[in-house]
Amino acid sequence: MLEVRDLTATFNREGTPSQVVNRIAFDIAPGEAVGFVGESGSGKSVTARAVMRLAPEGSSIAWGGRILFKGQDLLALDERQMRDVRGRRIAMVFQDPMASLNPVMTVGQQIDDMLMRHMGLSQGAARKRTIELLAQVGIRDPEIRADDYPHQFSGGMRQRVLIAIAVSCQPDLLIADEPTTALDVTVQAQILRLLMRLRKEIGMALMLITHDFGVIAGMVERVYVMHRGDIVESGQVDALFADPKHDYTKALLAAVPRIETARRSA
Ligand SMILES: Nc1ncnc2c1ncn2[C@@H]1O[C@H](COP(=O)(O)OP(=O)(O)O)[C@@H](O)[C@H]1O
Ligand SMILES: [Mg+2]
Numbered sequence: 001m002l003e004v005r006d007l008t009a010t011f012n013r014e015g016t017p018s019q020v021v022n023r024i025a026f027d028i029a030p031g032e033a034v035g036f037v038g039e040s041g042s043g044k045s046v047t048a049r050a051v052m053r054l055a056p057e058g059s060s061i062a063w064g065g066r067i068l069f070k071g072q073d074l075l076a077l078d079e080r081q082m083r084d085v086r087g088r089r090i091a092m093v094f095q096d097p098m099a100s101l102n103p104v105m106t107v108g109q110q111i112d113d114m115l116m117r118h119m120g121l122s123q124g125a126a127r128k129r130t131i132e133l134l135a136q137v138g139i140r141d142p143e144i145r146a147d148d149y150p151h152q153f154s155g156g157m158r159q160r161v162l163i164a165i166a167v168s169c170q171p172d173l174l175i176a177d178e179p180t181t182a183l184d185v186t187v188q189a190q191i192l193r194l195l196m197r198l199r200k201e202i203g204m205a206l207m208l209i210t211h212d213f214g215v216i217a218g219m220v221e222r223v224y225v226m227h228r229g230d231i232v233e234s235g236q237v238d239a240l241f242a243d244p245k246h247d248y249t250k251a252l253l254a255a256v257p258r259i260e261t262a263r264r265s266a
Pocket of ligand 1: 011013020038039040041042043044045046047056057058059
């Protein structure tokens with residue numbers, strides 16, 4: 001479904017080009033869950049944003065290579081065509097739910113908007129679907145909560161709202177960029193379980209990005225390890241856990257708390 005080849009990302013910092021993703025290649029099959037792991041600054045978010053063709057806020061970036069989505073090169077689409085893909089076919093959940101929500105709109109309005117814009121639903125049909133979506137992501141009393149503003153939700157509940165927005169159009173691919181990093185540990189586990197459940201229910205593929213191997217254990221089938229803008233190792237997650245080849249992968253695995261490794265085999 002997704003075939004990425006020779007992908008480069010080059011920031012333009014005051015006229016000085018700086019390449020932060022170095023001709024990487026990766027694939028995601030329909031419905032597949034794939035992990036991207038690497039330390040902070042290794043290029044995970046920029047890679048994810050390449051698939052959405054979104055430069056980080058306030059920056060200028062040049063993409064190179066090919067991002068084939070169902071055979072079509074996303075890097076060759078014009079901005080209007082790309083807007084149809086974004087949200088509708090490929091959706092993304094970011095690390096910081098507060099920064100991704102509009103503080104002056106109720107969460108219901110924000111989900112309604114997605115459904116009206118991308119799915120062509122009427123206001124009434126959109127609200128009905130919004131309430132179903134809020135229930136599907138585990139928000140109680142969704143009819144009432146739909147009229148609340150983002151600040152009236154806890155961090156974990158806000159992330160559920162963002163996930164509801166992301167899956168509202170039943171995308172083929174959900175990109176989750178460190179979706180639980182800002183949350184406390186018990187809430188993290190709930191959000192990860194929610195992502196797995198939705199992936200099955202919707203039949204979508206999942207690109208799960210994290211700096212923590214513990215997060216992807218038991219979540220994904222395959223993993224790509226990123227280091228300084230390169231993919232240094234990839235493979236089935238169990239094989240990689242059992243026998244990492246690259247020193248950097250070994251170092252990342254050594255940093256996983258024992259309890260996470262235990263949970264994985266439980
Ligand atoms: N807005 C930006 N402007 C310039 N450089 C950036 C920007 N965002 C990220 N970078 C650089 O790109 C590289 C990869 O960053 P990123 O993809 O965010 O890493 P990760 O998500 O793995 O922590 C880093 O060297 C980072 O400093
Ligand atoms: Mg990042």
